[in-house]
Amino acid sequence: MQDSGILVLFQGTNFLRLWEGLWVSLRIAVISMGLSLVLGILMGMIMTSKNKIVRFLCRVYLEIVRIMPQLVLLFLVYFGAAKHLGINLSGDVAAIIVFTFWGTAEMGDLVRSALISIPTHQYESGYGLGLTKLQVNLYIIIPQTVRRLLPSLINLLTRMIKTTSLVVLIGVIEVVKVGKQIIDASRYTTPGAALWVYGAIFIMYFLICYPFSRISAVLEKKIKD
Amino acid sequence: MDMEFIRNYYPLYVEAAKMTIVIALIGIILSLLIGLLCSMIKKLEIPVLKTIVNIYIELSRNTPLLIQLFFLYFGLPKLGIVLSSETCAIVGLTFLGGSYMAEAFRTGIDSVSDIQLESGLSLGFTRWQTFLHIVMPQAIATSIPVLCANVIFLIKETSVFSAVALADLMFVAKDLIGIYYKTDEALLMLVLSYLVLLLPVSLICTWIERRARYAGFGNTGTVSGN
Numbered sequence: 425m426q427d428s429g430i431l432v433l434f435q436g437t438n439f440l441r442l443w444e445g446l447w448v449s450l451r452i453a454v455i456s457m458g459l460s461l462v463l464g465i466l467m468g469m470i471m472t473s474k475n476k477i478v479r480f481l482c483r484v485y486l487e488i489v490r491i492m493p494q495l496v497l498l499f500l501v502y503f504g505a506a507k508h509l510g511i512n513l514s515g516d517v518a519a520i521i522v523f524t525f526w527g528t529a530e531m532g533d534l535v536r537s538a539l540i541s542i543p544t545h546q547y548e549s550g551y552g553l554g555l556t557k558l559q560v561n562l563y564i565i566i567p568q569t570v571r572r573l574l575p576s577l578i579n580l581l582t583r584m585i586k587t588t589s590l591v592v593l594i595g596v597i598e599v600v601k602v603g604k605q606i607i608d609a610s611r612y613t614t615p616g617a618a619l620w621v622y623g624a625i626f627i628m629y630f631l632i633c634y635p636f637s638r639i640s641a642v643l644e645k646k647i648k649d
Numbered sequence: 650m651d652m653e654f655i656r657n658y659y660p661l662y663v664e665a666a667k668m669t670i671v672i673a674l675i676g677i678i679l680s681l682l683i684g685l686l687c688s689m690i691k692k693l694e695i696p697v698l699k700t701i702v703n704i705y706i707e708l709s710r711n712t713p714l715l716i717q718l719f720f721l722y723f724g725l726p727k728l729g730i731v732l733s734s735e736t737c738a739i740v741g742l743t744f745l746g747g748s749y750m751a752e753a754f755r756t757g758i759d760s761v762s763d764i765q766l767e768s769g770l771s772l773g774f775t776r777w778q779t780f781l782h783i784v785m786p787q788a789i790a791t792s793i794p795v796l797c798a799n800v801i802f803l804i805k806e807t808s809v810f811s812a813v814a815l816a817d818l819m820f821v822a823k824d825l826i827g828i829y830y831k832t833d834e835a836l837l838m839l840v841l842s843y844l845v846l847l848l849p850v851s852l853i854c855t856w857i858e859r860r861a862r863y864a865g866f867g868n869t870g871t872v873s874g875n
């Protein structure tokens with residue numbers, strides 16, 4: 425039975441269904457990443473503020489996100505919203521809210537450290553050449569910031585993809601759920617299916633994340649040189 | 650908010666937290682050992698082992714812990730390897746943590762210049778001696794911020810253990826919500842438990858980082874988290 429277990433992956437549309445399942449959590453990751461990108465840039469600018477109270481609030485926000493496991497945040501939003509706001513958030517929406525909340529903090533911190541890593545003479549030289557504030561930001565500061573940000577940004581994306589695997593625990597039908605369905609459906613024909621299905625999901629995640637982490641590593645090396 | 654309910658059920662959280670601490674502690678210590686070993690193998694460029702270590706690091710860093718756990722808990726029994734929930738949790742956490750710790754040590758080791766290694770060798774130390782007595786002490790000081798971030802990351806990751814039927818904090822919270830519909834109380838205790846667990850660790854980490862920096866050989870660079 426063991427060696428025939430692998431065939432279960434290719435029965436009917438099983439293989440396609442697994443990828444579709446993975447797409448569900450990938451979509452959550454991509455949407456949250458897009459939102460975090462926009463909000464994170466704003467957040468990063470706010471974090472460089474000179475106002476002590478603003479900085480303190482940002483710090484608290486960042487610490488909360490850093491300390492609370494993402495799964496706890498998911499539970500808070502998923503169960504909390506149903507009870508207090510009386511709205512029944514679907515798992516997808518709850519996940520997008522949580523991952524955007526998390527991503528914005530992380531992204532904000534990245535933007536902040538990139539912004540403060542640009543030496544002030546870059547600004548001063550720009551002004552000295554007669555550029556306006558907008559021009560300095562647009563042509564001098566932002567291009568350099570983006571270059572420095574890119575590796576950690578891609579890194580954040582892979583973390584986001586890996587963390588969205590948690591959504592199965594708040595009832596979203598994604599790759600693990602589809603895997604379970606396949607295992608249950610073939611319980612009598614191929615009892616060894618679990619090994620192959622979970623193995624396949626493991627490899628699928630690897631195939632998605634590995635290219636990103638390579639790109640990030642290459643970019644990081646490029647910046648150092 | 651039902652205080653009576655909280656009074657009655659908080660011992661469940663204490664039990665769960667105790668178990669989380671034990672598993673996290675074992676997992677972190679094993680991760681540190683594996684990380685150290687892997688980083689040594691990489692630095693000393695031991696053939697074959699080096700390739701295995703590289704594959705392991707890439708596999709472990711590019712897959713979610715939850716999927717690793719599912720594979721260990723539901724997949725492996727089909728090969729005749731049956732692990733209990735606890736063993737599964739520890740093996741999973743170590744598998745994940747080992748590679749993160751290895752990378753943390755590696756950044757530290759890379760920051761020690763080759764002159765140090767060469768000087769050691771020319772003084773007649775063996776490669777292992779040079780590594781243990783000269784490179785490592787300097788490297789660890791540099792690695793500390795990342796190591797600390799990894800410890801926090803690994804403790805946070807323990808929250809997925811409920812998926813392999815381990816009665817951890819998430820499991821207790823979900824149970825109480827399911828049985829009594831006391832959502833607020835259960836979630837409040839959940840958040841407080843994690844705060845009690847992680848806030849001291851986070852503060853200790855900040856303190857250690859400052860000490861390492863104060864000693865003058867700690868690199869103050871960025872903490873990359875997971």
